[in-house]
Amino acid sequence: MTAKKPVAWPLDPLVLDDQIRAFLREDIGYFDLTATLLVDKELQGDFYMNAREPMTVAGIAAAARVFSFYDPSLQVEALVADGDQVAKGDVLLKIRGCARSILTAERVSLNICQHLSGIATVAARYVKEIEGTKAQLIDSRKTTPGLRAMEKHAVACGGGRNHRLGLDNGIMLKDNHIAVCGSITAAVERAKASVPVLTKVEVECDRLDQVAEALAAKADVIMLDNMSLEDMKKAVEMVNGKILLEASGGVRLETIRAIAETGVDFISVGRITQSSPALDIGLDEAE
Structure with missing residues (x-):
């Protein structure tokens, strides 16, 4: 008999925001030198986060929150949920708004989703x-x-x-x-x-x-x-x-x-x- 799949509980928003603040502070330092010098603050952009290999997704909610936490004006839409199985090429997130903000928050968001999805994918193989x-x-x-x-x-x-x-x-x-x-x-x-x-x-x-x-x-x-x-x-x-x-x-x-x-x-x-x-x-x- 196979056990029912466990519920993937989310972090409380208060705890999650504290961690994201620390992650962004570590990565940005005093300011994003590259984005500030090269990207006009008025420039708007549309970006998407995509899976480049098959995986079990984890951390998508946290990855999305990174963008909206850093810049509340950004429009962030998650197209998948944590625990979903996705194929190579599937779009996970869409982000629209200030290009400078998106590029500044990009690495932290990706790091979270890449790391956690790796764990979820390996766990799924063991299961x-x-x-x-x-x-x-x-x-x-x-x-x-x-x-x-x-x-x-x-x-x-x-x-x-x-x-x-x-x-x-x-x-x-x-x-x-x-x-x-x-x-x-x-x-x-x-x-x-x-x-x-x-x-x-x-x-x-x-x-x-x-x-x-x-x-x-x-x-x-x-x-x-x-x-x-x-x-x-x-x-x-x-x-x-x-x-x-x-x-x-x-x-x-x-x-x-x-x-x-x-x-x-x-x-x-x-x-x-x-x-x-x-x-x-x-x-x-x-x-």
């Missing part, structure tokens, strides 16, 4: 590989500093789901946490005594005896860290649906199907946000 299994693709905290929310949004655009948004979003008991507490049982007990009531406690396990202990301690989720396929299957049998299982560690496009077929609930892939290539998207003047 396709595990179709027909119960496993769901999830991301990790291996994100670009300052871009986590955008990158996790892009994963959802590609059909994946999000793991923790940050350290305050859930409890993950790793080997060092467990070592400090003395045991998995003690760590889970201590976490559950004070955790917010709607927050889950996950335990990282790399051996089957640890899985048994985490299960007995009533963890909410168990991460199977770098386990062999054989051990994952044994863990699935041991847990028998009592709690959720996440497989993690070195997952690749060519290995994810076999992992999904072990019966785990989630498969986390850090490389989606960590190393997906930016895609080819251009901004051209309308003829």
Whole structure:
């Protein structure tokens, strides 16, 4: 049974505008020297942003907002939505108005859409590989500093789901946490005594005896860290649906199907946000 595609939640406009302001300030500096010297401020133009290769779109709303944030007089029309599959040559955005403003904001807008669409496109490939299994693709905290929310949004655009948004979003008991507490049982007990009531406690396990202990301690989720396929299957049998299982560690496009077929609930892939290539998207003047 295939899970329903996740909703690609948008950033709150207040947060998005704060980030766009910082991006534009970084790129422009004191002023756009080239556009100021070469483009008359009265000159009007029509431009379109187009896909130069097939892709799953992400970041189109943010890319559009860059132009209207920089110059509210610009007319910006999005022709696709985040999560859409587009072909080479499809137009994503149309922008009309002050040519100087459009050329100044162009690079930031393109950077966002190219980067996020790359993540969404790779995520969609992983999701396709595990179709027909119960496993769901999830991301990790291996994100670009300052871009986590955008990158996790892009994963959802590609059909994946999000793991923790940050350290305050859930409890993950790793080997060092467990070592400090003395045991998995003690760590889970201590976490559950004070955790917010709607927050889950996950335990990282790399051996089957640890899985048994985490299960007995009533963890909410168990991460199977770098386990062999054989051990994952044994863990699935041991847990028998009592709690959720996440497989993690070195997952690749060519290995994810076999992992999904072990019966785990989630498969986390850090490389989606960590190393997906930016895609080819251009901004051209309308003829």
